[in-house]
Structure formats: C-alpha cells, structure tokens
Amino acid sequence: MAGHSSASAAKVGDNRFLRLVATVSTVAGWISAGMIVAAVAITCQMIFIRFVLNGSTIWQTEAVIYLVIGATLVGLPYVQRLRGHVNVDLVPLSLARPVRKILAIFTLSLSCAIVAVMLWYGYDYWHFAWSRGWTSDTVWAVPLWIPYLALPIGFGLFLLQLVADLVAVILDIDAPFGLEDS
Numbered sequence: 001m002a003g004h005s006s007a008s009a010a011k012v013g014d015n016r017f018l019r020l021v022a023t024v025s026t027v028a029g030w031i032s033a034g035m036i037v038a039a040v041a042i043t044c045q046m047i048f049i050r051f052v053l054n055g056s057t058i059w060q061t062e063a064v065i066y067l068v069i070g071a072t073l074v075g076l077p078y079v080q081r082l083r084g085h086v087n088v089d090l091v092p093l094s095l096a097r098p099v100r101k102i103l104a105i106f107t108l109s110l111s112c113a114i115v116a117v118m119l120w121y122g123y124d125y126w127h128f129a130w131s132r133g134w135t136s137d138t139v140w141a142v143p144l145w146i147p148y149l150a151l152p153i154g155f156g157l158f159l160l161q162l163v164a165d166l167v168a169v170i171l172d173i174d175a176p177f178g179l180e181d182s
Helices: 016-052 060-074 076-081 090-094 097-132 150-170
Strands: none
Touching: 016 060, 016 076, 016 150, 060 076, 060 150, 076 150, 090 097, 097 150
16 A cells, blocks of 8 residues: 655754754754765775776775765664654554554654664674774774764664654654644
8 A cells, every 4th residue: 555644754843852853863864965975976986996997996895885884874863853764654543642642652662762772782882892993804994983883873863863752742742653633
C-alpha cells in the first residue's frame, strides 16, 4: 500500500529547548550532506587518478567509507526531525488521540532507552580506540578514533532529537507520531 504519510516535520512552537534542538539537528543534517558531497568528490578524484592517470590510490577508498558511515550517523537527528525514518502508522491512525499519545510516549521512551544504550557503547568503543591509539590496517593508517567519533556524536544528537520529540508530545506542542486528527 503506497501512499504519502500525513506526518510533517517536528513542530517546536515557542519552546526554546525544542528550537535549539531543531537547529542542532538541522546543522547536523547540513554537516551530513557535506560529508556525502566530500565522499562523492573524493570518489571522482579516485576514478580520475586510477583510470585517467593510471596511478594508484592510497587513502581514497577508506576516506569515502568513513565519510559515508559518518554521514549516516550524524544525519540521524535531522532525518528524525523531518520524520524521515521508516514509520508504520497503521496502528496509530486507528487509535483515538489520547491512546495515540500514550503509545507515542511509550515508543519514544523506548527509542530513547535503546539509543542511549547505543550511545553508551559507541562512546565506549570510541574511547577504547582513542586511549589505545588504534589505527587502521591500511597504508594510510588513519587513527580510528577519528571515524569512530561519529558513533557517540551521531547517537548523542539522535538521542537529543528523540528527547525533544518526547517533550513536544508530552507538552502537546506536536501531535503524537506527527499525525493530526482528521
């Protein structure tokens, strides 16, 4: 069943916290987009070096991989703010607004708990790489704490956006699941 959801970008109202989080999420989205553009430019440069100049590449493949993964993680809060993540709204659409609000609070709280666990382990993994001085096993030997930093930053910002969404639903600034009553 294909169709367009009636959900819209998260509303912030006059709440300063929600506006601040929306701004941070938007900046993260722009940074993520910049990382994708950089990855595409590096890929084009790599193709030129390999196939036009018949040279070898050292760092390009690894850099592109780290940039795309980092862009995915750093872009999480922006996609959440725009409600771009996969959403099955069949159950919320069939519920009355008060029940929909309870379900939204439950699912956002559960999402916050799961992302908090991922943030904790992402930070732990990053810190382990940083404190041990890990480097990649390639000629470039990039210090792995640099690309691994996308884990705590991405999940931290994603958690912040989820908390903002939860606050917006609790304070009735935004509709549960972004679904207005029809």
